[in-house]
Amino acid sequence: MKKHSFTIVIIAILVLAIGLIWWAKANQTKQVASGDSNILSMRGIHTHPELKIFVKGEQIEIPQNVGIGAVHQPMHTHDDAPIIHLEYPARVTREDTRLGKFFAVWGKDFREFGQNVTMTVNGEPNTEYENYEMKDGDKIELHYE
Numbered sequence: 001m002k003k004h005s006f007t008i009v010i011i012a013i014l015v016l017a018i019g020l021i022w023w024a025k026a027n028q029t030k031q032v033a034s035g036d037s038n039i040l041s042m043r044g045i046h047t048h049p050e051l052k053i054f055v056k057g058e059q060i061e062i063p064q065n066v067g068i069g070a071v072h073q074p075m076h077t078h079d080d081a082p083i084i085h086l087e088y089p090a091r092v093t094r095e096d097t098r099l100g101k102f103f104a105v106w107g108k109d110f111r112e113f114g115q116n117v118t119m120t121v122n123g124e125p126n127t128e129y130e131n132y133e134m135k136d137g138d139k140i141e142l143h144y145e
Contacts, residue, residue: 038093039091039092040097041091041092045087045097046085047085047097048137049086049134049135049138050082050083050138052082052139053144054141054142055113055114055144062082063081064078064079074087074088075087075101075102084102097133098130098132098133099128099129099130099131100130100131110129113144116144117142117145118142119140119141120141121140122139123139
């Protein structure tokens with residue numbers, strides 16, 4: 001009799017766990033489908049835009065391991081800077097991918113290199129500056145005068 005009761009408890013726990021997983025997935029899908037335009041993904045992203053910064057014509061080196069330390073930030077650099085790694089494991093919002101967020105992770109102000117800045121993304125002029133939402137493969141250049 002004890003073995004039968006134990007089996008029923010195990011089955012009940014498995015059914016409950018599967019139900020909770022199904023409910024969580026359904027709820028995530030509803031958030032994206034409901035038109036929350038701030039959410040880009042509920043399943044994470046792994047993208048690699050490139051950022052080059054020039055001040056009066058001189059390229060500024062973006063340090064290695066920005067965002068890597070005691071707390072590993074989802075937005076960071078490795079030894080392949082100027083590549084920025086966006087490695088979010090779960091929910092990603094538009095704010096998470098903005099260029100200004102990289103500057104914050106780096107500990108810099110976007111206008112720190114100068115007030116007069118021009119920006120190109122993939123060779124095209126862009127005026128979104130720190131609000132630009134970086135995408136995989138983007139080639140971003142900032143020119144400060």
